Amino acid sequence: MTALLEVSGVSVTFDGFRAINNLSFSIGAQELRAIIGPNGAGKTTFMDIVTGKTRPDKGSVTFGERSVSLLSLSEAEIARAGVGRKFQRPTVFEDQTVAENLTMALKAQRAPWRVLFWKEGPDDRARVQALAEEVGLADHLPRKSGELSHGQKQWLEIGMLLAQEPRLLLVDEPAAGMTLAEREHTTQLLVEMAKTRAVVVVEHDMEFVRRLNCKVTVLHEGAVLAEGSLDHVTKNQQVIEVYLGRG
Numbered sequence: 481m482t483a484l485l486e487v488s489g490v491s492v493t494f495d496g497f498r499a500i501n502n503l504s505f506s507i508g509a510q511e512l513r514a515i516i517g518p519n520g521a522g523k524t525t526f527m528d529i530v531t532g533k534t535r536p537d538k539g540s541v542t543f544g545e546r547s548v549s550l551l552s553l554s555e556a557e558i559a560r561a562g563v564g565r566k567f568q569r570p571t572v573f574e575d576q577t578v579a580e581n582l583t584m585a586l587k588a589q590r591a592p593w594r595v596l597f598w599k600e601g602p603d604d605r606a607r608v609q610a611l612a613e614e615v616g617l618a619d620h621l622p623r624k625s626g627e628l629s630h631g632q633k634q635w636l637e638i639g640m641l642l643a644q645e646p647r648l649l650l651v652d653e654p655a656a657g658m659t660l661a662e663r664e665h666t667t668q669l670l671v672e673m674a675k676t677r678a679v680v681v682v683e684h685d686m687e688f689v690r691r692l693n694c695k696v697t698v699l700h701e702g703a704v705l706a707e708g709s710l711d712h713v714t715k716n717q718q719v720i721e722v723y724l725g726r727g
């Protein structure tokens with residue numbers, strides 16, 4: 481499997497504290513990966529590094545076939561290069577309909593000079609419809625987003641991210657606050673999305689991770705502690721001690 485994202489020997493220090501410690505790992509172009517680990521393991525900092533929010537002290541982060549260094553790009557350039565990030569809380573425009581939110585996301589994807597002359601055309605409507613179908617909101621297009629359930633808002637935001645056609649999507653705790661049915665839908669959505677792009681899910685809910693049925697990376701003290709199937713990593717004695725055995 482060719483790597484889409486390659487993190488190599490990355491370290492980050494905050495006020496003398498090494499939050500990421502010589503971290504190395506890679507993600508394939510069509511891969512679903514779960515990242516787990518105790519609080520403070522460096523999961524958020526890892527996502528901050530990949531998206532350009534935090535700059536490492538050393539190491540390299542490369543992306544795509546041409547191994548472009550993400551460390552020399554701004555946050556906006558990284559997003560344009562194809563890295564999308566879904567934060568834990570949904571940030572949809574509640575006063576706008578589902579269709580309007582998706583349309584805005586399509587518009588945002590375009591270069592600024594094109595937005596000036598932008599007018600919604602049949603292609604955009606078809607694309608909005610396709611995005612809504614992809615995330616399971618095709619029946620909700622005319623609804624105000626504020627009326628949606630928590631899970632539906634999360635799917636809408638995922639749809640808005642998909643409008644930017646990311647090649648790598650980083651998703652922070654997607655299952656948090658969801659009902660069982662919403663979790664199941666979210667699982668399907670993530671599995672489907674990872675057939676055509678890389679999807680990295682940071683998640684604490686082990687039952688949810690099990691359903692994802694994917695390779696798992698366990699972070700601890702800013703480095704990879706274990707990697708492999710969930711069954712494999714949960715048998716690891718160190719993983720049990722630092723993560724699973726708590727409380």
Ligand SMILES: Nc1ncnc2c1ncn2[C@@H]1O[C@H](COP(=O)(O)OP(=O)(O)OP(=O)(O)O)[C@@H](O)[C@H]1O
Pocket residue numbers: 494495499517518519520521522523524525526
């Ligand atoms: N901007 C910052 N300044 C100082 N310390 C920071 C900063 N960001 C993160 N840290 C520290 O770096 C370590 C890693 O934090 P990070 O948020 O990446 O962990 P995490 O694995 O995402 O944890 P959680 O599961 O609680 O979200 C923590 O000890 C945290 O306190």
